[in-house]
Amino acid sequence: MAQRKPRLAVFKFTSCDGCQLSLLDCEDELLAVAERVEIAHFLEASSRVLPGPYDIGLVEGSISTPAQVEEIRRVREACRLLVTIGACATAGGIQALRNAADVAEYQRLIYPAPEQIRALERSTPVADHVAVDFELRGCPIDKGQLMELLSALLNRRCPRLARHAVCVECKARGAVCLAVAGGGPCMGPVTQAGCGALCPAHGRPCYGCFGPKENANVDALVHWWRHVQGVERAQIAAQLQNFNAAAAAFEDAARRLEGEK
Amino acid sequence: MSGETTIRVDYLARVEGEGALHVRYDQNGVREVRLEIFEPPRFFEALLRGRNALEAPDITARICGICPVAYQMSAVHAVEAALEVQVPEEIRRLRRLLYCGEWIESHVLHVAMLHAPDFFELPSAVELARLQPAVVRDALALKKAGNAIVALLGGREIHPINVRVGGFWRLPRAGELAELARSLPAARERAEALVHFAASLEPPPFPRPKPYLFVALRHEEEYPMCGGVLSTSDGRSFDPGQFEDHFLEHQVPHSNALHCLLEGREPYLVGPLARFHLNFAKLAPTARALAEAVGARPPRPNPFGSILVRALEVLHAVETAQEILADYRQPAVAAVPLAAKAGRGAAITEAPRGILYHRYDLDEKGRILEAKIVPPTSQNQRTIEEDLRFLLDGLLGEDSDLVRRRCEQAIRNHDPCISCATHFLRLDLERVEEVP
Ligand code: SF4
Numbered sequence: 068m069a070q071r072k073p074r075l076a077v078f079k080f081t082s083c084d085g086c087q088l089s090l091l092d093c094e095d096e097l098l099a100v101a102e103r104v105e106i107a108h109f110l111e112a113s114s115r116v117l118p119g120p121y122d123i124g125l126v127e128g129s130i131s132t133p134a135q136v137e138e139i140r141r142v143r144e145a146c147r148l149l150v151t152i153g154a155c156a157t158a159g160g161i162q163a164l165r166n167a168a169d170v171a172e173y174q175r176l177i178y179p180a181p182e183q184i185r186a187l188e189r190s191t192p193v194a195d196h197v198a199v200d201f202e203l204r205g206c207p208i209d210k211g212q213l214m215e216l217l218s219a220l221l222n223r224r225c226p227r228l229a230r231h232a233v234c235v236e237c238k239a240r241g242a243v244c245l246a247v248a249g250g251g252p253c254m255g256p257v258t259q260a261g262c263g264a265l266c267p268a269h270g271r272p273c274y275g276c277f278g279p280k281e282n283a284n285v286d287a288l289v290h291w292w293r294h295v296q297g298v299e300r301a302q303i304a305a306q307l308q309n310f311n312a313a314a315a316a317f318e319d320a321a322r323r324l325e326g327e328k
Numbered sequence: 329m330s331g332e333t334t335i336r337v338d339y340l341a342r343v344e345g346e347g348a349l350h351v352r353y354d355q356n357g358v359r360e361v362r363l364e365i366f367e368p369p370r371f372f373e374a375l376l377r378g379r380n381a382l383e384a385p386d387i388t389a390r391i392c393g394i395c396p397v398a399y400q401m402s403a404v405h406a407v408e409a410a411l412e413v414q415v416p417e418e419i420r421r422l423r424r425l426l427y428c429g430e431w432i433e434s435h436v437l438h439v440a441m442l443h444a445p446d447f448f449e450l451p452s453a454v455e456l457a458r459l460q461p462a463v464v465r466d467a468l469a470l471k472k473a474g475n476a477i478v479a480l481l482g483g484r485e486i487h488p489i490n491v492r493v494g495g496f497w498r499l500p501r502a503g504e505l506a507e508l509a510r511s512l513p514a515a516r517e518r519a520e521a522l523v524h525f526a527a528s529l530e531p532p533p534f535p536r537p538k539p540y541l542f543v544a545l546r547h548e549e550e551y552p553m554c555g556g557v558l559s560t561s562d563g564r565s566f567d568p569g570q571f572e573d574h575f576l577e578h579q580v581p582h583s584n585a586l587h588c589l590l591e592g593r594e595p596y597l598v599g600p601l602a603r604f605h606l607n608f609a610k611l612a613p614t615a616r617a618l619a620e621a622v623g624a625r626p627p628r629p630n631p632f633g634s635i636l637v638r639a640l641e642v643l644h645a646v647e648t649a650q651e652i653l654a655d656y657r658q659p660a661v662a663a664v665p666l667a668a669k670a671g672r673g674a675a676i677t678e679a680p681r682g683i684l685y686h687r688y689d690l691d692e693k694g695r696i697l698e699a700k701i702v703p704p705t706s707q708n709q710r711t712i713e714e715d716l717r718f719l720l721d722g723l724l725g726e727d728s729d730l731v732r733r734r735c736e737q738a739i740r741n742h743d744p745c746i747s748c749a750t751h752f753l754r755l756d757l758e759r760v761e762e763v764p
Pocket residue numbers: 082083084085086087127128152153154155156160161205206207208390393486487
């Protein structure tokens with residue numbers, strides 16, 4: 068029997084399309100990838116849609132409407148391996164800022180006839196709904212990590228994805244440590260690596276778009292900012308509440324900060 | 329008696345975001361055309377309330393992964409207007425350079441990977457690469473050149489981290505800019521090749537009985553990107569600050585995106601065709617000369633020919649990037665100092681898909697009281713629906729597969745970014761048929 072090519076599928080939920088665009092942005096590798104896999108479902112790139120099952124499903128976006136709750140189950144059933152890509156899919160994304168707000172009020176603010184708009188109260192990560200096999204962090208994901216993941220899966224090995232903090236990448240590239248040099252509230256110590264310490268290398272405090280690293284001690288960092296560096300509470304809250312606001316470690320720390328008032 | 333035949337295609341592919349097209353027609357004509365945008369709302373304007381205005385560029389970038397620079401550019405200009413700060417000319421030039429990168433990257437993606445396959449009746453650029461390997465490889469290399477500009481100025485291609493209100497976090501180093509400049513002659517050759525390729529494609533005939541009403545910025549010296557006066561093809565002009573007095577948004581039952589109409593009633597078109605029509609004389613010299621050589625002067629009313637205009641804008645952007653780099657002077661500071669104050673600021677810049685309006689009202693601590701964002705796709709939505717209506721009039725009686733393909737292509741003519749408009753395309757063709 069001839070070996071058939073693994074089938075790759077890309078699915079979109081509530082998102083900005085940036086993470087799936089990362090695949091098209093792999094200009095040097097794209098055609099090679101297309102040789103190795105059959106692109107079976109990738110609406111942004113191809114109007115040819117093959118039915119499942121799929122070997123690898125990349126899922127972008129958070130779950131934020133009643134229909135998506137159903138849809139993600141169908142996607143899960145159709146995919147042998149399901150990989151969530153990006154902060155929307157892994158943590159609910161920037162749109163999860165509404166989780167702490169009144170959605171009906173949001174709808175009234177934007178739409179003259181809000182009753183026509185269907186949206187859930189909360190924007191949630193894919194893993195809240197179905198089992199996830201791998202996740203790629205970031206807003207957006209890193210192209211290098213995406214290629215590593217795909218080549219690992221195609222070669223049947225485990226992807227090598229860093230789980231340490233951005234700080235390690237900062238040291239590796241010789242960037243000045245902003246936490247020590249007083250460069251503002253840098254999220255590096257509690258944020259998972261993967262970006263290559265991009266913001267610190269540009270003299271900008273990390274804003275945590277790769278989400279919390281394993282066992283992050285966010286409270287200790289918040290304490291350091293407040294009592295040693297004298298950072299304003301509002302600025303700390305903004306750092307915790309952006310693209311990964313609904314990730315447990317950041318959400319809890321933000322809640323405690325709020326409670327301290 | 330009449331019966332109904334429904335032809336469904338679940339998603340419209342090769343557009344950014346998700347939406348559906350609903351068409352009802354019978355042998356007498358088109359009954360209804362609705363471009364449905366189901367992309368779930370993300371409530372950006374609401375969640376910006378209470379945030380520091382300095383966060384607006386990073387937060388609004390997440391509206392669209394395809395044109396984040398456009399969001400960042402409209403946001404920084406609007407917030408700077410509210411704070412009454414002016415950035416030095418050198419910073420403005422670096423911003424234009426960054427914007428050139430996004431125009432190149434976004435337009436090439438659309439021209440070669442999303443739109444060109446239509447002209448060969450292929451499902452995607454992967455199949456096109458088998459038929460026309462040189463075209464696709466060159467396009468990928470060109471797209472990469474655009475991405476390299478964005479990555480150098482912005483730190484990364486998608487959701488750049490180096491842009492801030494007042495300027496940049498870090499200025500590019502002289503050596504990095506020199507290396508970029510060395511890479512651009514090859515990009516320019518590829519852009520010229522892309523123009524020739526686009527010019528070789530035969531657009532399907534489309535006699536539009538009603539001319540487009542084009543809306544674009546117009547700038548005294550430049551083909552517009554950042555800055556300029558809002559102008560229409562019938563001679564009206566507005567200050568960007570007056571946008572909301574003339575361009576009114578409506579909610580329609582079938583879409584999560586708001587429709588925008590001029591003076592509350594006139595559909596209009598923004599984007600490459602509009603810019604080209606209103607600013608042809610300002611195109612960079614090689615781009616203009618090549619446009620003349622391939623016979624692409626305005627007016628170019630056939631939207632299926634927009635692929636050529638996009639290719640010309642790519643060449644223009646490469647050339648402009650080269651010009652900016654040739655007389656680059658390093659800004660004295662990476663960013664000008666800012667002081668919080670209450671106020672209102674609005675700005676329009678030319679995203680690859682057309683004008684993008686941002687307006688912010690700030691309190692005395694620089695927090696956002698109210699935000700308003702009008703993206704290009706919601707402005708074009710009504711005009712795209714009109715296109716489909718006129719197109720279908722000429723296709724009645726044709727095979728439904730052809731009708732569906734033409735409709736999809738007609739939508740792609742305007743490169744709708746449904747992520748921007750909010751987003752999700754599903755094509756739902758319904759033919760109301762006479763039962764024999
Ligand atoms: S994680 Fe960020 S880049 Fe990815 S889809 Fe969501 S908003 Fe876009």
